[in-house]
Amino acid sequence: MEKPVAPPDSGSLDEPVSKAQPERCAEPAIHGPKSYAATERPAEPEEIRVLGVEDTHFRLDGEGDLYVTQYGLPLENCLLPSNLWSDKQGFGRNARRL
Amino acid sequence: MTGTSTIFRVINKPSVGRQRQIVIKWNRMGQDIPGDDFADAEFNSPFEEVAIAVRLATGGVPTTYLWAIYRAGLSSGVSESLFDCQRYDSHRGLVTPHGEPILVPHGEYIPMWGYWNGPDEKLVARDGDYLEKFNALRAWPDGSITESTYVALMQRVREKLDALSVENLNLRGTHILLSRRLSSGKLSSGKLIYDADGCPEARICNFELLRMTSGWDWDAPPTALYQRSNPGWAHARRQAACDTAAPGAAPVRRAADRQRRNWDTSAHRASFH
Numbered sequence: 001m002e003k004p005v006a007p008p009d010s011g012s013l014d015e016p017v018s019k020a021q022p023e024r025c026a027e028p029a030i031h032g033p034k035s036y037a038a039t040e041r042p043a044e045p046e047e048i049r050v051l052g053v054e055d056t057h058f059r060l061d062g063e064g065d066l067y068v069t070q071y072g073l074p075l076e077n078c079l080l081p082s083n084l085w086s087d088k089q090g091f092g093r094n095a096r097r098l
Numbered sequence: 099m100t101g102t103s104t105i106f107r108v109i110n111k112p113s114v115g116r117q118r119q120i121v122i123k124w125n126r127m128g129q130d131i132p133g134d135d136f137a138d139a140e141f142n143s144p145f146e147e148v149a150i151a152v153r154l155a156t157g158g159v160p161t162t163y164l165w166a167i168y169r170a171g172l173s174s175g176v177s178e179s180l181f182d183c184q185r186y187d188s189h190r191g192l193v194t195p196h197g198e199p200i201l202v203p204h205g206e207y208i209p210m211w212g213y214w215n216g217p218d219e220k221l222v223a224r225d226g227d228y229l230e231k232f233n234a235l236r237a238w239p240d241g242s243i244t245e246s247t248y249v250a251l252m253q254r255v256r257e258k259l260d261a262l263s264v265e266n267l268n269l270r271g272t273h274i275l276l277s278r279r280l281s282s283g284k285l286s287s288g289k290l291i292y293d294a295d296g297c298p299e300a301r302i303c304n305f306e307l308l309r310m311t312s313g314w315d316w317d318a319p320p321t322a323l324y325q326r327s328n329p330g331w332a333h334a335r336r337q338a339a340c341d342t343a344a345p346g347a348a349p350v351r352r353a354a355d356r357q358r359r360n361w362d363t364s365a366h367r368a369s370f371h
Contacts, residue, residue, distance in 0.1 A: 046195050051149035051314045055167075057194055065169040067200075069148055071212070072165025078110040078118045079166045079210055085108065095106040098121065 107213055119213035120165065126306065127185050127207065139267050139307060143185045144207045145192070145200060147305040149314060150264060157262040159255075160293075160301040162275065163212035170206040214275055214301065229291065230278050234300065235271025242276070242290060243298060255300050263312035273304035 048057045048067070056073060058066040060081070068076050077083060085091035105123045126141040142150070144167040151161045189201045214231045232240070238248040248271065255274060259266055266273075276298050279288035293299045 048194055048200075050145045050192055050200060053145075053149050053152050055148070060171075064171045065194075065200075067145075067148075067167040067169075069152070069164055069166060071163040072210070075118055075165060077114050078116065079120065079168075081168055081170075083110045083114045084120065084122075091108070095108045095122075098105045098107055 119215065121162075121211040121213050122168075122208050123211065125167075125207040125209055127201075128182050130182070131307070136267065136307070139309075140182060140184060141306050142308065143189060143201060144209045145189070146310075147209060147308075150305050150308045150310060151302075153262060153310070154259070154264065154302060157258075159258050159262065160299060161305075162214045162301060162303045164209055164305075165212055166210040168208045168210060169202065170208065211303075214277070214303065228280070230280055230288065231275045231301075232278075233272045233303075234274040234276055234298075237276050237298075238271070242278070247298065251298055251300055254297060255302070259308070263310060265309045265311050267307040267309060268304075270304075273302060275301040275303050277301065 045056045045058050045068075048055050050067075053069070055067040055069055056076070058068065058076075058080075060066055064081065066079065066081070068079060072079055085094065105121060108120050108122055109117050110120065111117075125144045125147070127143045129141060131139055131141065148164050148167065151164045155161045155163075183203065186199075186201050186203055190199065192200045194200060215229055232242070234243070234248060234251060237243045238245060243251070251274070252269065252271065256266065256269060259269075277291040279291065291299045
């Protein structure tokens with residue numbers, strides 16, 4: 001069988017990919033984000049000015065975007081969604097409703 | 099509007115190296131505002147929340163810190179019939195360097211706020227409970243402040259917002275955080291934090307229904323924290339200004355320039371301490 005060819009910039013097919021897909025429960029105890037991006041990695045960040053405020057824009061592989069403010073820039077790794085939640089169980093364990 | 103928004107406190111994975119407490123709060127842009135008191139109002143977009151929070155913080159009004167905005171890849175799931183698209187129209191000109199709109203219709207936007215338990219500068223170095231927060235409405239029945247102090251505090255917040263041309267359509271005691279020091283690590287035992295004027299330090303934590311009455315035409319100065327983290331920022335900004343200026347053009351003096359020169363004044367420092 002012919003080996004599939006990775007599309008440009010999609011990363012190597014040999015890289016480990018999380019097998020844990022988002023698990024959807026009919027009525028979850030905690031309603032977390034609708035998407036969980038276990039494998040997302042930021043592309044090269046770019047500066048963007050919105051309404052007079054400078055943000056740093058990360059395009060995420062999971063089709064999301066992350067706009068980090070000046071306040072959050074020293075913590076950018078902590079703010080990546082993949083470092084906050086990667087599945088519903090993880091979010092449920094990690095999150096406390098305020 | 100209790101119960102109409104979803105707010106969580108999350109902690110990042112230990113693998114990152116250091117753990118931070120982060121408040122995530124779903125943005126309700128485009129959704130109907132519950133109640134009959136807000137017929138002409140709309141929830142702010144997440145970017146408006148950021149701009150207003152920075153505007154207030156740099157103007158000397160303490161706020162919680164908005165660290166980031168996450169746009170999830172999936173739709174918010176809000177029915178189109180319940181959705182008001184005015185914000186997409188007003189933000190149509192706001193695009194990324196790639197020309198993509200920053201607001202995607204029916205996108206799920208999740209602002210990430212710093213969990214207020216101490217000044218950001220301390221939290222960046224090391225997370226921990228430096229302060230205990232509680233909302234002003236709770237402080238009154240708790241006996242932490244008197245009724246007259248509560249009323250005066252709310253009035254003072256409104257006056258500060260007015261001075262910065264920011265209108266709060268829904269100013270509530272639950273949107274104002276007070277802080278007290280932790281005494282020997284025990285909660286609810288420390289002294290209330292007061293500002294330089296001797297009033298309880300009031301920190302705004304909700305920006306959904308704040309409105310800039312004078313428009314958005316201003317340049318936010320970099321925060322002191324950002325300046326320290328990015329030592330080359332001043333040079334980069336000057337270089338960018340030179341690159342975009344027409345040859346021989348006289349420098350344009352703007353109110354924002356004057357503000358930028360003065361951002362390290364007491365008003366700005368007061369927003370952190």
